[in-house]
Amino acid sequence: MEPDDVQGLEALYDAHRAELLRFLIARTGDPAEAEDILQDVWIKIRSPMGRPIANGRAYLHRIAHNLVIDRLRQRQRQMRRERLWTDQRTGHAEPGTEPADTSGNAEDAMVEREEIARLASALATLPPGARRAFELHKLEGLSHAEVAGRMGISKSGVEKHMAVAMKYLRRALLD
Amino acid sequence: MDEKLLDEALSWQQALAGDDADWNGFTRWLEADPRHRQAFDELALTERIVDERRDGLRRLLAATAAPERRRWFARRPLLGAGLAAGLALAVGIPALWPGPADIVYATTSGQTHKIALAGGTSIDLAPSSRLVVKGSDPTALELTRGEAFFSVVHDPRRMLSIRAGNFAVSDIGTKFAVNLTEESLSIGVSEGHVAVAGDDGQSARLAAGEQLIAQNAYLVRKSTIATNDVGSWRLGRLVYNDAPLGVVVADISRYSGKRIIVEPQLKNKRFSGVLAIGDGSKLLANLADLMALSYRLEGDRIRVSAAGAR
Numbered sequence: 001m002e003p004d005d006v007q008g009l010e011a012l013y014d015a016h017r018a019e020l021l022r023f024l025i026a027r028t029g030d031p032a033e034a035e036d037i038l039q040d041v042w043i044k045i046r047s048p049m050g051r052p053i054a055n056g057r058a059y060l061h062r063i064a065h066n067l068v069i070d071r072l073r074q075r076q077r078q079m080r081r082e083r084l085w086t087d088q089r090t091g092h093a094e095p096g097t098e099p100a101d102t103s104g105n106a107e108d109a110m111v112e113r114e115e116i117a118r119l120a121s122a123l124a125t126l127p128p129g130a131r132r133a134f135e136l137h138k139l140e141g142l143s144h145a146e147v148a149g150r151m152g153i154s155k156s157g158v159e160k161h162m163a164v165a166m167k168y169l170r171r172a173l174l175d
Numbered sequence: 176m177d178e179k180l181l182d183e184a185l186s187w188q189q190a191l192a193g194d195d196a197d198w199n200g201f202t203r204w205l206e207a208d209p210r211h212r213q214a215f216d217e218l219a220l221t222e223r224i225v226d227e228r229r230d231g232l233r234r235l236l237a238a239t240a241a242p243e244r245r246r247w248f249a250r251r252p253l254l255g256a257g258l259a260a261g262l263a264l265a266v267g268i269p270a271l272w273p274g275p276a277d278i279v280y281a282t283t284s285g286q287t288h289k290i291a292l293a294g295g296t297s298i299d300l301a302p303s304s305r306l307v308v309k310g311s312d313p314t315a316l317e318l319t320r321g322e323a324f325f326s327v328v329h330d331p332r333r334m335l336s337i338r339a340g341n342f343a344v345s346d347i348g349t350k351f352a353v354n355l356t357e358e359s360l361s362i363g364v365s366e367g368h369v370a371v372a373g374d375d376g377q378s379a380r381l382a383a384g385e386q387l388i389a390q391n392a393y394l395v396r397k398s399t400i401a402t403n404d405v406g407s408w409r410l411g412r413l414v415y416n417d418a419p420l421g422v423v424v425a426d427i428s429r430y431s432g433k434r435i436i437v438e439p440q441l442k443n444k445r446f447s448g449v450l451a452i453g454d455g456s457k458l459l460a461n462l463a464d465l466m467a468l469s470y471r472l473e474g475d476r477i478r479v480s481a482a483g484a485r
Contacts, residue, residue, distance in 0.1 A: 140443055
């Protein structure tokens with residue numbers, strides 16, 4: 001049991017700083033960005049926590065891990081927005097998108113529509129087992145164990161279905 | 176992107192979701208090859224987008240699946256119209272459509288009806304329910320709305336078939352209940368076995384103590400139910416084990432005679448518990464207490480939402 005108060009977390013941070021930095025450099029491939037994110041981890045743990053933390057080391061890693069994904073998402077979203085904007089300006093808008101106002105909100109709405117449409121059409125091409133596992137786990141919010149129970153298959157069977165689903169969706173979203 | 180790298184990245188992604196994640200091992204894996212990072216980035220990003228778009232995706236899928244779902248399950252009930260017509264007693268009335276010889280049994284919200292068919296089949300029809308005997312053939316039945324409890328005398332020469340939505344339930348001698356709503360079909364068995372076949376080729380065999388709840392083409396689930404809880408409405412109570420809220424509310428709607436609308440995101444919440452039927456008027460208040468729900472009257476309908484929601 002690790003301490004759950006802010007001071008305890010700060011001590012924990014000091015104890016694991018080097019390890020976290022190594023993780024972040026490996027994770028981002030960029031020492032400067034790794035330092036930035038480490039700063040963000042520090043800021044994040046100083047804001048008061050709602051609940052006690054069972055494993056402080058894992059907690060710090062998870063915060064760092066999520067911050068990396070936040071940044072990744074921000075960057076990718078920015079790229080999508082710029083691409084949509086350029087498409088509109090040059091008249092290469094994809095069919096179905098409505099070139100209207102180019103304020104941030106309208107662009108966000110277009111990115112959202114596009115992502116949902118890509119996800120939905122990729123889902124339609126999934127093998128039935130993978131599709132059902134995906135729907136139960138991601139859309140209905142069931143755990144892997146619950147999905148296994150409902151589909152009458154093993155947990156590792158669910159993991160295999162989910163792996164197939166995530167690969168299909170990766171291709172649909174990012175290629 | 177190399178399939179093998181993606182598979183490795185996926186197993187790390189799944190491993191990291193647990194509380195006992197091996198962060199050192201993950202760091203070393205990332206350091207071993209810069210392509211590992213790229214594979215992981217792509218999958219993490221995919222997962223993030225899925226999580227962010229979950230609600231929008233659900234709405235889109237629900238909207239595109241709606242026409243099909245309507246065909247799968249009950250016809251839109253005539254709550255209101257049917258009840259306003261106010262049959263004083265449940266009676267067998269010849270229907271004007273599917274065929275001149277069909278016999279239709281219908282009940283209102285305050286009624287139940289016991290039907291005895293030739294061959295020893297006896298049926299308890301729950302309130303606000305409708306059962307059709309096709310072409311007066313006592314082995315070809317259709318439940319078009321609500322719930323019925325069937326008690327069938329064993330006779331291997333004769334197979335009873337009950338259509339409900341886009342499913343057919345068949346049986347040669349058992350006791351079981353079938354419940355049909357606009358969006359779902361539930362079947363519970365208290366004795367013997369029944370076979371269930373969907374029009375799309377899905378099929379299942381249910382034994383005593385098992386129930387099957389189909390919510391749409393993708394959510395057919397089998398679970399357990401105490402045999403004496405099957406058809407428990409006949410004893411004045413509704414007993415649920417892990418039933419979707421949409422099914423529970425449809426039942427309450429039948430017993431209270433009120434049209435009840437459930438916020439879509441609540442429909443799949445699960446309820447296990449017992450509700451005393453009484454005169455039907457307190458069911459919704461009791462459910463709301465147990466499930467932390469709130470409800471309000473909107474014209475002639477009642478809207479159910481999560482407690483605390485506006």
